[in-house]
Amino acid sequence: MRNEDADVKLVYSMPESLVDRPNHYCPGCGHGIIHKLLTQAIDELEIREKTIFIAPVGCSVLAYFYIDVDGCEAAHGRAPAVATGLKRVHKDKVIISYQGDGDLLAIGTAETIHAANRGENITVIFVNNAIYGMTGGQMAPTSLASQKTKTSPYGRDPADVGQPIRACELLNTLEAPVFIERCAVNNVKNILKTRKAIKKVVQNQVLNIGYSFVEILSMCPTGWGMTPQRAVEWIDEAMIPYYPLGNFRKKESDHV
């Protein structure tokens, strides 16, 4: 057999925690990449059996079908509150709140800020694709100025509806969060950085360090009306200039 040959090394396999089934995401969507990075982190940290994943309302509402851990749905915007309830009961479990931009920064702004401010020992993964994907492409709190969406057909007018909100910068005004970073998944280099950040925000919880937040700029070719190729370019051209990538907060625990 070839695979018994000493020259052949296994260099890649699907993460064990990622369920092998077709998903419902559109071609070119970033969720699939992020699910893979998250399940890789879960595998590497060996926490599959103690992870509870919270799916938000939005495109990733069915994510619990793709990640082989205990799963919980949350009402739109309420994932950090549900995470708080779960974590307060199960302090030894790893609670991951996975949220989109409408969820985290529009309808759930209060829950987002207050869970962060309390320093809940949870992990928040914020997928920012600057649009409401599931409902068909409406304006998000993170849609860019002049961005055309179903509900901003003439382009987002900041004078009318405000500037897009920057989540990392907003949370960085609070004392309690221990880790805040913005990444992107539009090219290999950025994906590798995102992989590292996701592992960090999950590991922080395992080590009881505290509230950890990662924002991931992600593609929505369908919502943006672009080809997948054009969508990855648009992140570089339009999103990153407004949402600069990088780490905003990195507190290390004394005993780590």
Add this chain to the structure above:
Amino acid sequence: MAETVLMKGNEVIGEAAIIAGCRYYFAYPITPQNEIPAYMALRLPRIGGTFLQAESELAAINMVFGASAAGARVMTSSASPGISLKQEGISYLSGAELPAVVVNMVRGGPGLGNIAGSQGDYFQATRGGGHGDYRTIVLAPASVQELADLTVEAFDLADQYRMVVVLLGDGYLGQMSESLKLPEPSGKEFDKSSWALTGASGRAPHIVYSLRLSPEPALEEVNLRLQAKYREIEKNEVRFDTYRSKDAEYLLVGFGTSARICKAAVNILRREGIKAGLFRPITLWPFPSLAIERAAGSIKKVLAVEMNAGQMLEDIRLALWTSTSSSRNVVIDFCGRTGGMIPDVDEIVERVRNYEK
């Protein structure tokens, strides 16, 4: 034998919840139930529990959702405007079949209303309250003792049926102090291991959810299962109380604080030789329709007394008017006050005296 203590209604709810094994409580302040969060804030941290003042009622009910999904006994409390905000979460809890105890110490409405006791949330509580086809068990205590007993019972019912149980009091019950014997825990145990989120260790993952997009009849199947459960509850969990109703010619019907007023009226009327009695629903859902139909069979008139514009009145009409017995012809009168006002004993007595004329 438990000793007799003097306690305030709202604080009794907190203590009874702790007796029932509740160690998680999430809420947002609102009058007239603020003694509940204050009591829990004082007690829970000392016994290894969690008290958390949420940033809103929305957050509070969703923290309840999380703790319940985790398998814990959990409670929230509020008063009318806050309960309106919790309705979204109550619907989600119902869809996901999660147990929880929700206390509503009702105040005057609509809108911000006032902070006096009221029964204006009867419709909201007994018809589900939020979106979708669901019910909550609604318990209506009429004394501080009953606040304690029904709080303990609420946790058992919630766990037994995996659903939300609403303790529907009012501002007056919460603020009054009465002597009571603190209840004992029921000792009933409920196995949550088949659904609670505890980490998928040595088993397939559990998922707590209410979204059911496919296959097509999936959501209807859930609804049919819920409805079957509700029919079972209607059969098994009806609770009511009667007072001097056996030979009554005039039957007063009231719940909670209204029932206390009715009881005083019945005593006055009986002293005058007028045969009045009281029927007091304790479960508002399931409503004691059959019992009230039987009680009304031989009487001349029913008088519903409520601290609202006539909400339970509709359930009495449904119970009697759809009856095939003689009770379908009983005249149903109504006496109610709104906006936090209380029906006057003398007014009720006078009303019944006039029936005799």
